[in-house]
Amino acid sequence: MSSVASTSKVTLGLLQKGASASLWSATCDLAARSRAPPVWTANRSSDYRTRRSFSQSRAAWSVWPSGMEPGSERKRGEAQQSTSAQASSTSGLPKYHPPRSITVQDLQEMKERQEPIAMLTAYDYPSALAHRSAKVDISLIGDSLANVALGHPTTQQLDIDAMVHHCAAVSRGVNDPILSHPSLPPTPLIIADLPFGIAQLPLEAAVPAALDVVRKGRLHGLKIEGGREVIPLISHLTSFGTAVMAHIGLQPQRFSSASALSLQARTAVEAIELLDEALALEEAGAFAMLIECVPGRVAAEVTKRLRIPTIGIGAGKGTDGQVLVQDDILGEINSPLSLLRVLEAQEQGGESPSSSLLPKPSAPTTPRFVRNFAMQATGTTGGAVRVAAVQAYVKAVKERTYPNDEEGYKMKREEWAALKAWLEEFDQQEAATAAAEEGRQSADEVIV
Ligand SMILES: Nc1nc(=O)c2c([nH]1)NC[C@@H]1CN(c3ccc(C(=O)N[C@@H](CCC(=O)O)C(=O)O)cc3)CN21
Ligand SMILES: CC(C)C(=O)C(=O)O
Structure with a gap:
């Protein structure tokens, strides 16, 4: 466990001990903390710049033509034109504009310049195409797929192969080559929920299973629900450059009944625990943090204290971005x-x-x-x-x-004439055969 986590565990313990002294003492404690540097910040084991980060480890999807790298000031159109011109002059191949995707670094920069991040779910090819109709920054194949598109009672029933199947369809939509025109917005970063059951495996089994979902689903990264229990997995994956979005607050994979899908971090103690978890997950290398179903004020305070972007759902307007289920914004029938x-x-x-x-x-x-x-x-x-x-x-x-x-197909006049003539003859022969058969049958009846 990181020193961050253990330090604020102590603080949390103190708060809980003081619980009899009421929320008042907790509030005082929080107020004092806001004047002094927060305990968890002061005790951080390492500086942000020296920690593992995506700005240092370019992941595989960042292989773009020169001038198109994430953060490049050059216009996308220019870079693509020069690359394709090169391609066609050297090889004579048709022009191909590789779609430029949003990167983890772009998202980081969006947080820094306070440009809201728009994330939305997609489960299939048409819903992925719709993402290309607007500047969706992150496409999520959420495991809400289980409830919304596959009719399972909870996200726990989602089969890994089913998830991969849907991821590949979304990837085909988002990356459709016909939509790679430079005038269109860059393609979204594509991530999927790590299906329930993988994070629960021992690390030696969980890592290859998670990487399998990334590879077979043609993803840029994963979203992993959970708190400290998923830190070893997140640390491992991110240390080798796999992008992971953490997911805290309401964690639907943890619940097997809809009644348990309720507001999280309602109390000061729970809110501090949430912040503590968020900091530990950031430290583990997560590139962003999804915060689900918590009071807006809590999500805003967590957002202020994280370097990585936060994406909220039911978490108010103070997060760096928002996410919703596409079927929900459409008012689709999903129950x-x-x-x-x-x-x-x-x-x-x-x-x-x-x-x-x-x-x-x-x-x-x-x-x-x-x-x-x-x-x-x-x-x-x-x-x-x-x-x-x-x-x-x-x-x-x-x-x-x-x-x-108009909703059918026509046939050439002469083809129809030929077919009609043939059918007439065919029908006559059929009638003759039937008559002959009937004749034989009545003859048989006479003999019997
Ligand atoms: N269609 C759909 N949309 C989602 O956002 C979604 C899914 N499915 N499936 C997986 C999870 C489950 N989610 C949910 C589902 C229900 C509530 C809900 O009804 N919450 C109560 C909270 C009440 C309270 O505790 O105060 C609500 O009334 O909003 C929240 C998140 C979010 N995810
Ligand atoms: C609700 C969103 C954030 C999600 O996790 C999902 O679609 O499963």
Whole structure:
């Protein structure tokens, strides 16, 4: 355990001991700390610049043509043009613009110049393509994949092969060569959740399994849920240049029932513990820190004390970036309840069969932090669009209004004439054969 962690463990112990003296003493203790340099800062074992960092170890994805390296001041377009010009003049190959991806260093610089980082989930090719419609900085194949796209009750049920399968699809979307045009924003950094079960293995098994997910999923790195227990794994992976985002606060992999998905770090003691964990994970080499479902003030204070960027979900506006589940911002159907909700909305006014199935007329089907951006931007939702489209399709098939003539294919007149002539002859022969067969059968009946 790092000295940071052990030092503030002591502080935490003191706070807990003073618990009978109430929160007042805890508050005083915190106030005193804010005047003096924080204990954990003063006792850090090493300086940031001397610690392991991604600015020193260029990872594999940073192999870009000169002038396009992360942090380069040169314009992307210029660099790409000169590279492709070289390529076509020397080899005669068609022009290829390698898509430039957001790097860990870019994210670090974004924190430093206080440019918010936009992270979003994607589970498949079309949702990855949508990331290319905007400057998404980080694409996350979150293990919410398990609940949202695969219908499992928790993220613990996610199979490693299933995760890899989805990662590769996202990677194909994000890196689609047709979208490598220099006028488009750089491709997002692609990371995935380390599926439940890998971090729980002994280090000798966890490391190769984690690297397998990175390699087979064509990822730039991983997100690993957990506190101090995942430090050995994170230290090991990052020491060899694998990018790891830590994930603290609410850790859905830890819970097997939705009721346990609740606000974290509610008390001063818990908040200090969260900060302590965050510092230890930063020290272990994490390139960023996801903070889920904690009071906004707590996440903001943690953000101020970390050098690496923080990404919040249900953690207020004081983090360096935000993340949401793409299906949530679309108002997609990702639970049976959300389907009933869409049906209920459709049936407004009349007698609604679905509303009788809903537990409470206005019970939320999504966490508090979810904003339905689809509704805001378009007045409808992914779920409503999907339901309306499926209903309209079925209706049109039943009414024979789908397909129409334009939705089919035509045949050349002379080919049709030839086919028709052949079919006429074929049908005549069939009729003759059938008549002959019938004749034989009635003859048999006579004999019997
Ligand atoms: N569609 C989806 N969106 C997510 O953000 C998400 C998933 N699925 N699956 C994996 C985890 C689980 N997450 C969740 C799920 C529920 C709450 C939730 O309902 N929280 C309560 C907190 C109540 C409290 O303790 O005060 C809420 O009302 O927001 C939070 C995070 C976040 N992740
Ligand atoms: C909710 C986000 C942050 C996540 O971890 C996931 O998608 O699994």
